[in-house]
Amino acid sequence: MKIYFSAQRQSNSIFLELDVSESITAQEVLELNQVHNLLNADDDFLKIGVNGEELDGKYKALPVNYRMSEGERLEVYRLLHQDPKERRKNKANQKKES
Numbered sequence: 075m076k077i078y079f080s081a082q083r084q085s086n087s088i089f090l091e092l093d094v095s096e097s098i099t100a101q102e103v104l105e106l107n108q109v110h111n112l113l114n115a116d117d118d119f120l121k122i123g124v125n126g127e128e129l130d131g132k133y134k135a136l137p138v139n140y141r142m143s144e145g146e147r148l149e150v151y152r153l154l155h156q157d158p159k160e161r162r163k164n165k166a167n168q169k170k171e172s
Contacts, residue, residue, distance in 0.1 A: 075094060077143075088112055098142050
């Protein structure tokens with residue numbers, strides 16, 4: 075079956091189309107050689123999601139238990155260095171002062 079893998083890095087974006095077995099879990103996808111080699115240990119990836127929903131163990135299963143389905147996209151999220159709301163607020167305040 076075909077699934078997709080996506081990760082945003084500071085320098086570039088990664089997007090792969092993978093042909094995998096029907097019973098693969100999200101964790102097993104991360105351990106595939108072609109995916110594992112792209113993810114460096116020093117990257118600040120913290121969360122895993124599928125089609126925009128985080129695999130957190132509350133609403134969706136943890137990556138080790140989540141079985142991928144045909145056409146799904148596994149996403150690796152990195153830590154935001156600045157809150158987008160705060161950034162917009164600061165920008166608006168700077169415009170007011172000018």
